Amino acid sequence: MEDKIHKLVPNGSCRDINIVVLGAKGVGKSATIVRFLTGRFIGDYDSQMEAIFSTNIPIDGKQYTINIMDTVAYVPGKELKEDPVFWADAFMLVFSLTDVSSFKAAQQMVDYIRRMREDDRMPILAAANKSDLVHLRTVSSADCEAWCLDQNCLSCEISASEDPMSVKTAFGMLCHRVRVINKKREKLSWTLQRPAVAAKLHLRQSLKNLAEKKLWRSRTFTF
Numbered sequence: 730m731e732d733k734i735h736k737l738v739p740n741g742s743c744r745d746i747n748i749v750v751l752g753a754k755g756v757g758k759s760a761t762i763v764r765f766l767t768g769r770f771i772g773d774y775d776s777q778m779e780a781i782f783s784t785n786i787p788i789d790g791k792q793y794t795i796n797i798m799d800t801v802a803y804v805p806g807k808e809l810k811e812d813p814v815f816w817a818d819a820f821m822l823v824f825s826l827t828d829v830s831s832f833k834a835a836q837q838m839v840d841y842i843r844r845m846r847e848d849d850r851m852p853i854l855a856a857a858n859k860s861d862l863v864h865l866r867t868v869s870s871a872d873c874e875a876w877c878l879d880q881n882c883l884s885c886e887i888s889a890s891e892d893p894m895s896v897k898t899a900f901g902m903l904c905h906r907v908r909v910i911n912k913k914r915e916k917l918s919w920t921l922q923r924p925a926v927a928a929k930l931h932l933r934q935s936l937k938n939l940a941e942k943k944l945w946r947s948r949t950f951t952f
């Protein structure tokens with residue numbers, strides 16, 4: 730599996746969505762993935778390595794292949810592996826709403842992802858897991874929502890153990906976001922390829938260069 734992970738290439742197909750699931754230790758990453766893929770809850774899932782699982786689902790009426798990577802637990806202060814970060818079209822950051830340190834770890838991971846990918850629109854969903862343990866909550870919905878809004882992340886509360894629908898909805902929201910962003914990108918690249926638009930952009934750039942040249946000359950001659 731290590732080999733497979735190292736040979737990961739970014740997704741080129743518009744009908745495949747690569748999702749990397751990240752989170753601190755014991756937050757329920759594997760339980761969430763297994764629930765989504767099989768509909769079942771497995772209480773103790775022993776995973777020490779990354780693994781990729783695929784499934785086909787319809788999104789907005791079209792069939793997609795979703796490749797989901799389960800990762801090893803994030804250790805605060807340690808950098809994430811680069812390959813999964815560049816392979817992903819989207820990230821699901823799982824934390825436990827009973828464990829504030831796992832929420833802080835999720836925040837660090839978002840910073841890291843944004844820095845590495847240099848893309849503010851990279852789809853990220855923060856999933857507050859274990860909502861069945863709401864009486865043990867230490868992360869408030871308000872804090873989570875405010876942070877997600879600030880970071881342009883989607884957010885939701887899920888329970889891998891008790892609420893299969895919440896898990897399905899979380900993956901659905903994330904895939905929908907990927908589709909919307911990909912559609913916008915496709916439209917933009919199509920527009921930029923049109924000769925009239927390319928000529929206009931070229932003209933604009935030439936005028937900008939000319940203006941900068943003039944400015945430089947006027948500054949040089951003032952001395």
Ligand SMILES: Nc1nc2c(ncn2[C@@H]2O[C@H](COP(=O)(O)OP(=O)(O)OP(=O)(O)O)[C@@H](O)[C@H]2O)c(=O)[nH]1
Nearest residue numbers: 754755756757758759760772774802859888889890
């Ligand atoms: N109450 C409750 N327990 C959960 C839920 N999801 C997972 N768990 C429990 O949390 C523990 C960790 O679940 P895992 O799915 O192994 O978590 P993980 O993040 O993959 O763990 P690591 O791979 O060790 O980092 C297990 O004992 C699960 O039974 C949930 O929604 N509610």
